[in-house]
Amino acid sequence: MLMHEVSIIENTIKIVQEKAKENNLKNVSKITIKIGELSGVMSESLEFAFQGMSKGTIVEDAKLLIEKVDAKALCDDCNITFEIDHFNKLCPNCNKFSTNILSGYELYVSTIEGE
Template identity: 25%
Template sequence: MHELGVTTAIIDQISDRLATMASPGAKVAAVRLEIGRLSGYTAESVRSCFELTATGTPLEGARLDVAEPPGRGTCQTCGQAVDLPDPLATCPGCGGTDLTVQDGQQLRVLAVELAADAEAGHPNATGSAPTG
């Protein structure tokens, strides 16, 4: 389950950023992730790992919101833009397999929302923090 490693890395990255951008003891209320359907990661597994690996961190108890954009690509045989439901999809127009993926492989943190008590009175606690 490679989701455990990537989820741990996400939690570590957010915790490190929180330590430099928010007041001591700040807690995370929510994390928004984008996990493309062609990324090789499943939202359900990341959710399970998140709950486990967030224990004892500022992210413990945080809500995890996950957007799952579909795969999109272009058929190099006929030039048609195609939806790619999975990595082994074929072009619905010509049946071609020479597809260039353009979207759906991403795994990224979109936003981090701090708990309301962490935001009060701290100029760097904006409610959401980029993590890239």
Template identity: 75%
Template sequence: MHEVSIMESTMNIISEKARENDLKVISKITIKIGELSGVMPDALTFAFNSLSRGTIAEGAEFLIERVDATAMCDECGIIFEIDHFNKLCPKCNKFSANILSGYELYVNTIEGE
């Protein structure tokens, strides 16, 4: 379950940004997770609930925004949705290695006072 180590790193980022911005309480955290990242949102939420206890983020709203996986066809230039197993352009049926999104994993916003 690598989500625990991901959340440990995330909690370090949150704590560092809270110190930099003189925040005493974190009320909301938004994470972006790409469809192809391999991160399980439920496991990440569970890790957050466990690791935030006793921190300035305890009780904070924890939101996960999913990012669709997309690619751009090198042949015809269209942008289309992909998954782990299918990266074929729906227009010309050529394989695309030009992945535009889907591997994201980052803290998008931190709100607090």
């Protein structure tokens, strides 16, 4: 497992604990994290880290949902939105390289559910 994922889960648990306290939640049942395709984060490693690190915390029994965010760019010439990956950021219409990345690098806690 990568240390990157461990620190992400560590920070996620901290964020959730703070928000739970602010909103008077006694337990957290579900946490949703959004992760962009280009972020380099491995979902399986996050889930594994969460299982170990959530023990003894308010999120111990919570379900961790990981939502993938597609990588997309906008062509400045054609004004179309298209899917990209790490290696290909060329507009499928005009074949020009796009630097206008709209999504794919996300990494954040999206929702927290609890009582």
